[in-house]
Amino acid sequence: MAAFLKKEFAMNLKNIRKDFPILKRKINGRPMAYLDNAATTQKPKSVIEAGEKFYENSNANIHRGLNPLSMEATEQYEEAHRKTAQFINADSMEEIVFTKNATESLNLLAYSLGECLEAGDEVLLTKMEHHANIVPWQELAKRKKIKIKYADITPDGRLDMDSLAGLMGKKTKIVSATMASNILGTVNPAKEIAKIGHENGAVVILDAAQAVPHMEVDVKKINADFLAFSAHKMLGPTGVGVLYGNEELLEKMPPFLTGGDMISEVTLKGAQWNKLPWKFEAGTPNIAGGIAFSTAIDYISKIGLENVEAHERKLLAKALKILVNIKGVEVYGPQKGPRTGIVPFNLKGVHPHDVSEMLGRNGVIVRAGNHCAQPLMREMGIEGVVRASFYIYNTDEEIEELARGVMRAKKMFDA
């Protein structure tokens, strides 16, 4: 069955590309090769239209009284929560909070869970984190006088599990780690991280922004307490993020933002919180965005995550093979173990921004710089990298165009 699907996928790549209007555009008269999917993915027509359709047909505020239009909007928005729950095998909608993005999901945790910490408590992170999973905890550390520890990474860019286990202790109250690195593509052993964390009595959080779009993520199998990810990195609109949370913990936690829709009763003396997940969704949310996101989930589900994974693996292998053979190119990331379709590299003697500029002028869109992970860059002893990252609509030809662009930069700079 699986083999059959892969074959079908290969045949369908052309059709898939047709679903994404932007992939038709040209840059400087050349076909665009969009290889910056770790930053944000492109959107299929169905997602773009779902947002429009909502505004044209069903626009109303949600949870606002018993008028038919509001009920329709509410039903669609709640269905988006249910679909998200199903997608990551969560038990119910109660465990799915929509936020603005993964960053807000992590901030929500740092504020709300953080309220329960006391001076001297420890939060364990890793040296592989995106700034979104560092800065909120550093700010919490200032407010609550807690301590942050960072698990090491191995020289080839994997999480050092011995270091992680070694730093865990009685004072460790929270472990928050990336499930897949936004720079190296390293896929961390999420299940093991959760197990070690729980054995030490800590709450376990996974930054899954670079994982959920690219592989099957089953929250029951992984057994972490919280997962944060963003819709826009998985074909959905910007402005929608997800926080999956263990229902029991979400019930106990104080709210993050307060105001309308997150309360059940307000008196002049105080308020009682609404039921989950609305307790954590104060004010009017991004209703159209949430609904459009559910269409993105439909799209990915139709293709099948195993096909997404297989396709990325194929592109990754090709890119690694071609780039490694260009003299002066250094490719980073783990040589063994699972990784997503991300290729970080440098061309000796040429600054990453200049490589990116040269590629961009020929239609190849990549990211260059420190990628919101300065501590990781320092750990690796480099100032920045060029990052090419793939998704379901990328082709072999685009990888070849990337390599040609690198060759052009090499020639231009005589590198």
Place this chain on the structure above:
Amino acid sequence: MNQELYTEIILDLYKNPRNRGRIEDFDLEAGGGNPTCGDQVTFTMKINSGVIEDIKFYGSGCAISTASESLLSEMVKGKKVSEAEKITQKELFAELGNIIQTRIKCALLGLEVMKRGIAEYKKRPAEKVSVKGIVV
């Protein structure tokens, strides 16, 4: 098309940067960067009777910012501080060549850092002045 940006002047200044390094007993040190792209530069200067007698720069950045800093160091060496302070974008680009809109910020990083450093130096010219962390 690419030649518009990576001109011979820029490539030469980037590959063979002038005045690269650091003066240990500086009179003015001005360092900063552009957090959006991560480029960093630090100028150190030896100033005597209001004249920039020597200047060196170091840091990390793209070809455009490095070339621009390299050129700027040549432009101000031997000049009065008061003259260096008045160098405009137009004057810099007249020598560097035109820079496309999207990379102007790269080309202006050094000029901005140097100007802000000089502004501090002018407040207390008798002291050894070090300004770090200038955000451009």
